[in-house]
Amino acid sequence: MSPTTTVEVTSLRERKKQRTREALIDAAFELFTTKGFEATTVDEIAEAVEVSSRTFFRYFGSKEDVATSLQLQQFLDVYSALDARPAGEPVVTALRHACVQVLRAYEEGENDSAQFACVTQLVQESPAVMARSLEMCTEQLDELSRRVAARMGVDPVADPRPKLVASVASAALQVAVRAWRETEPDEKVSDLADRAFALLEAGINYPAAP
CATH class of the missing domain: 1.10.10.60 (Homeodomain-like)
Structure with a gap:
């Protein structure tokens, strides 16, 4: 041969x-x-x-691995989209564009969109799926931290900023998904995520109430 x-x-x-x-x-x-x-x-x-x-x-x-396979694939897609962003782009801005790009691609696919809705419901309703999702997300946050660190040119072990950025980015996505499920079902998750990331870019050191 x-x-x-x-x-x-x-x-x-x-x-x-x-x-x-x-x-x-x-x-x-x-x-x-x-x-x-x-x-x-x-x-x-x-x-x-x-x-x-x-x-x-x-x-x-x-079964739990199948249920969270879409979440894992989304992480992998975000990594690819992040790698394609301009090298000099600030990390939160790069993550914003990468995450929103991936979410919009899934929203445009009818099958992907239905599976996304299903998995978000499963995570809420099934303790087994939630546990596997949390485990997988923790693993992928470590990988995302390493990629953010590489983009910043720092050591992810010695410098806490990459892990902080990755964790806050994950929180922004969770806030967007929760808003979509609970209060804004007519909105697109990608638009809600875009707004959440815009707040991060603007800074979240809000003043205390007078």
């Missing part, structure tokens, strides 16, 4: 794996929406895609 053929076979195999993974995610979210998270089994998710439960576990460690 020539090197070119080997690359083509590998590429085909990887595309097939990606299609299977996406099919499992789609099937899982459809079942979560119709049956509820707790009532859905791994066997049912696998059966919907016509694969075995063993195949499911090659892609995901648990």
Whole structure:
């Protein structure tokens, strides 16, 4: 087999794996929406895609991992968008543009938008999903801190600012999602996030009441 053929076979195999993974995610979210998270089994998710439960576990460690897969992918997409921002752009501004860009891309995809609504509800309603989401977000905040530190040219261990920036950015997104769920359902999460980041850029050292 020539090197070119080997690359083509590998590429085909990887595309097939990606299609299977996406099919499992789609099937899982459809079942979560119709049956509820707790009532859905791994066997049912696998059966919907016509694969075995063993195949499911090659892609995901648990139902909770499927439920939070969209959140993980959003972090990865934000990293890519952040890397593409101009090198001299201030970190909060760069994060604002990166996060809003990713959110708007998901809002424009009908399937992604429905899954986003589903996962935000699951995080609120299922203790197991909330626990996995918090664990995953903590892991990714560490990675985001490292990327912010690299952008600032500082050591993320010695300098607390990258972790502070990453944590505040995460809080801004949480505020936006909560506002969308509880008080402003007609607004887009991306617009709410954009406004939250604008407040961060302006500074949040507000004066005390007189």
